[in-house]
Amino acid sequence: AxxxxxxxxxxxxxxxxxxxxxxxxxxxxxxxxxxxxxxxLTLSESSYIVIVTRGHRDDMRVLRWAVQTPARYVGMIGSKRKTITIFRELVKDGLAPELFDRVHAPVGLDIGAITPEEIAVAITAELIAVRRHAERALPHMSWFKSRANTEPLSEDFSASEHTEEKPR
Structure with missing residues (x-):
């Protein structure tokens, strides 16, 4: 980066x-x-946050903080299942579901990355796309929002429907 x-x-x-x-x-x-x-940290509307911790609990602690900052970009590594689980837990803890609208998860453009170096390139490419307003390159949470007539953070949302994992 x-x-x-x-x-x-x-x-x-x-x-x-x-x-x-x-x-x-x-x-x-x-x-x-x-x-x-x-x-x-002092963050502004020009700050970018990439969350890559060692586990679910740490990701959740950092994401809780990140979505309440003015940062332009918030991205979190992890599966769709993990993302849904973390979002749900944070909403249960009182965070507004709308705070997650700007979260990019899984972080990085989907370029088929497998190695840590390739994943770093995919993440950096997404940061550049946000900086350059390249909306066509940014599907970010479309998989999460595309469920018609379903509130993604509601209890009836089935995370098991979204377990397909792709390399970034």
Missing amino acids: KNAGFEVNVIDDRESYANRERFPEAKEVIAQDFETAMAK
């Missing part, structure tokens, strides 16, 4: 992952619990 003109900040609660050796070009590398680290 840095080579595409994005300022990169890395946050992880594990120093073995969030360190200068792994991310020498990052503007900032923060190895602290997510809540403490997120409180240090």
